[in-house]
Amino acid sequence: MLRFFGTRLAQLALVVLAVTLLFYWMLNLLPGNPCVAAFGGAATEEQIAECERDRNLGDPVIVQWAKWGGDVLTGDFGKSYLTGRSFGEALNTALPRTLLLLVYSQFLALGAAIPLGLWSGYKQNSVSDKIASGGAFALLSIPVFVLGLVLILVFAVRLDWFDLSGYQPISEGLVAHFKVMFLPSVTLAAGLLPVYLRLLRTDVIGTLQEDFVGTARAKGLPVRHVLIRHVLRPSSFTLLTIFGIQAAQAVNGAIVVEFLFDLDGVGSLLVSWVAAREFLLVQTLVALIAAVFVTVTTMVDLLYSVLDPRVRRK
Amino acid sequence: MTDVTTTAVTGAQPDIAPRQRRHNVALWVSVGWLILVVASAVLAPWLGFLDDPHKPLSGPPEEGPSWSNWFGTDQLGRDMFARSVWGGRLSLSIAGPAVGIGIVVGGVLGVVAGYFGKWIDLGISSVVNVALALPALVFALFIVTMLGQSYLNVTIAVTILTIPAIARIARAQALRFAAREFVTVADMMGAKWPRLLFREVLPNVVPALASIAFLAMGIVIIAEGSLSFIGVSVGSPSITWGNILSAGKGRLEDAPHIALITGGVMFVTLMALNFVGDEMLRRLDVREARI
Numbered sequence: 119m120l121r122f123f124g125t126r127l128a129q130l131a132l133v134v135l136a137v138t139l140l141f142y143w144m145l146n147l148l149p150g151n152p153c154v155a156a157f158g159g160a161a162t163e164e165q166i167a168e169c170e171r172d173r174n175l176g177d178p179v180i181v182q183w184a185k186w187g188g189d190v191l192t193g194d195f196g197k198s199y200l201t202g203r204s205f206g207e208a209l210n211t212a213l214p215r216t217l218l219l220l221v222y223s224q225f226l227a228l229g230a231a232i233p234l235g236l237w238s239g240y241k242q243n244s245v246s247d248k249i250a251s252g253g254a255f256a257l258l259s260i261p262v263f264v265l266g267l268v269l270i271l272v273f274a275v276r277l278d279w280f281d282l283s284g285y286q287p288i289s290e291g292l293v294a295h296f297k298v299m300f301l302p303s304v305t306l307a308a309g310l311l312p313v314y315l316r317l318l319r320t321d322v323i324g325t326l327q328e329d330f331v332g333t334a335r336a337k338g339l340p341v342r343h344v345l346i347r348h349v350l351r352p353s354s355f356t357l358l359t360i361f362g363i364q365a366a367q368a369v370n371g372a373i374v375v376e377f378l379f380d381l382d383g384v385g386s387l388l389v390s391w392v393a394a395r396e397f398l399l400v401q402t403l404v405a406l407i408a409a410v411f412v413t414v415t416t417m418v419d420l421l422y423s424v425l426d427p428r429v430r431r432k
Numbered sequence: 433m434t435d436v437t438t439t440a441v442t443g444a445q446p447d448i449a450p451r452q453r454r455h456n457v458a459l460w461v462s463v464g465w466l467i468l469v470v471a472s473a474v475l476a477p478w479l480g481f482l483d484d485p486h487k488p489l490s491g492p493p494e495e496g497p498s499w500s501n502w503f504g505t506d507q508l509g510r511d512m513f514a515r516s517v518w519g520g521r522l523s524l525s526i527a528g529p530a531v532g533i534g535i536v537v538g539g540v541l542g543v544v545a546g547y548f549g550k551w552i553d554l555g556i557s558s559v560v561n562v563a564l565a566l567p568a569l570v571f572a573l574f575i576v577t578m579l580g581q582s583y584l585n586v587t588i589a590v591t592i593l594t595i596p597a598i599a600r601i602a603r604a605q606a607l608r609f610a611a612r613e614f615v616t617v618a619d620m621m622g623a624k625w626p627r628l629l630f631r632e633v634l635p636n637v638v639p640a641l642a643s644i645a646f647l648a649m650g651i652v653i654i655a656e657g658s659l660s661f662i663g664v665s666v667g668s669p670s671i672t673w674g675n676i677l678s679a680g681k682g683r684l685e686d687a688p689h690i691a692l693i694t695g696g697v698m699f700v701t702l703m704a705l706n707f708v709g710d711e712m713l714r715r716l717d718v719r720e721a722r723i
Contacts, residue, residue, distance in 0.1 A: 129558045129559075129561070129562050130562055133559065133562045133563075255703070255706070255707075255710075256703065258706060259650070259699060259702040259703035259705075259706050260699050260702070261654045261657055261658070261695075261698060261699070261702065262654075262658070263657065263658065263661045263674070263677055263678075263695075264677065264691075264695035264698060264699055267677065267680070267681060267684065267691045267692075267695060268692070268695065270684060271684050271688050271691075271692070275684055275685050275688075363564060363565065366564075366565055366566060366567045366568075367567070367568075369567035369569070369570065370567050370568055370569035370570070370655075370658070373567075373569050373570070373573075373658070373662065374569075374658050374661060374662060377661070377662045378661075378681070388570065388573060389573070389662050389663075389664065392573055392576075392577045392664060393663070393664075395577070397577065397578070400573075400574060400577060401574075404570055404571070404574050407566075407567060407570055408566050411565050411566055411567065412562060412565050412566070414565075415565040
């Protein structure tokens with residue numbers, strides 16, 4: 119198990135090293151002084167000189183890259199020369215928003231997908247199953263930004279139930295917080311729900327064929343009890359495996375949703391740095407996101423063997 | 433020999449008749465819609481009844497659908513029907529080559545990994561697994577920033593995104609067929625690896641890849657749409673579905689038709705692509721093939 123974890127991390131490290139080195143090399147090929155660009159064209163000589171020192175522009179590409187890597191590993195993530203804000207400060211404001219958005223949407227998606235999936239699988243080919251499957255198919259085909267626009271139009275513009283005024287922290291009151299966060303979370307959850315629902319339904323149909331389900335029913339246990347206690351757990355493994363990949367997908371959605379609802383989270387930060395041509399900050403952030411995600415997926419794979427004793431024994 | 437196995441694989445599934453018929457109708461409606469969208473995108477410059485999508489005041493600004501402007505007009509009075517068609521033209525001309533190249537490169541990588549196994553598989557699969565665990569849009573953003581916002585660079589970015597998913601599916605298919613009897617027989621009859629790979633295994637992987645192409649097309653259209661929606665795709669005078677929607681976002685209150693109709697066109701197109709892809713996979717009995 120440890121070996122598996124180690125291999126995965128080694129793979130990640132290699133990929134991140136290769137990509138960032140390639141990036142550095144290409145950055146070097148771009149015409150113009152990156153430090154002049156970083157200040158948006160309005161900088162004094164000293165500022166540019168300081169920036170050039172910070173970024174080791176005098177060194178060969180591979181040395182610049184190695185120094186960047188060393189800085190990141192020792193916790194020095196650099197700063198924006200345009201705004202003067204450091205990477206850490208910017209991330210401090212943005213990260214909680216994105217994390218909350220991701221957590222809420224996963225809760226909504228799983229909260230809806232688990233009962234629906236159990237019921238659809240149990241009542242296979244019934245009218246309710248067909249409606250659920252059809253709905254899942256439609257949700258799978260609707261891009262996040264289209265769904266978000268429709269929800270904004272109906273619930274925020276026409277009905278005026280929710281606010282679009284930008285992020286409100288929990289400390290401003292739960293009502294204000296959820297008035298801002300509810301629609302974005304629903305929008306993001308809508309993309310995750312159909313994937314979870316389809317997987318769970320297929321697995322539930324498989325589990326229902328097992329002998330222990332027949333036994334439980336024969337003992338006279340109520341359907342609800344059998345579904346929740348006996349069917350759900352063995353049916354949830356595929357769901358768990360896909361969870362890591364879906365978490366990465368959710369970040370794609372989060373970038374768009376944050377843009378759509380003006381939430382200023384990590385996605386918006388990334389987009390604004392891209393727009394400001396803060397190449398190094400973009401690179402640091404992308405490398406960090408990559409590291410977090412491969413770690414998450416690997417952990418999920420490990421959890422899989424904890425939950426399913428059959429895998430553990432191998 | 434391949435012919436026999438291909439028919440065996442593609443043979444129609446025994447299914448309940450009315451369900452099959454309903455699926456057939458939906459399939460032809462989907463195919464019809466896709467042909468309509470592709471044909472209008474390809475023929476856009478030669479369609480006489482189509483307004484110039486850049487010409488302001490084709491009608492009164494921000495008017496809903498009318499006889500002269502089928503999809504209404506935007507804030508400058510430009511014809512939204514023409515803009516939707518031209519937007520589709522650009523979105524599809526990015527998605528088409530991206531999926532085409534993605535299928536070829538991803539397919540070759542996957543088949544090679546699945547067929548040869550050992551360290552070749554290990555190498556290709558490691559990269560594919562890591563790539564699949566990363567948020568794709570973040571990387572697309574990164575690539576487009578680095579290379580600059582142009583048609584070519586956006587196409588490159590979304591192409592790179594399709595490769596790992598396609599490679600994974602092609603690998604699974606190649607693994608499945610490389611173990612089949614007809615491959616073993618050909619091997620025992622003394623066939624060399626190029627023959628085994630190209631004449632025995634590859635033809636059986638192609639149908640799966642063809643169905644995946646439809647699903648991948650949908651994913652690429654969404655990816656490019658997301659990029660242009662947040663303003664990081666092909667620059668502004670160009671029209672894509674994503675940047676029409678992005679512009680429509682600010683006008684939701686007064687002119688919701690701008691976002692709604694274009695969003696609707698996109699939604700129906702994606703649904704048609706997904707439906708055709710799903711149906712093909714089901715009829716070809718391809719397992720393990722969801723992207």
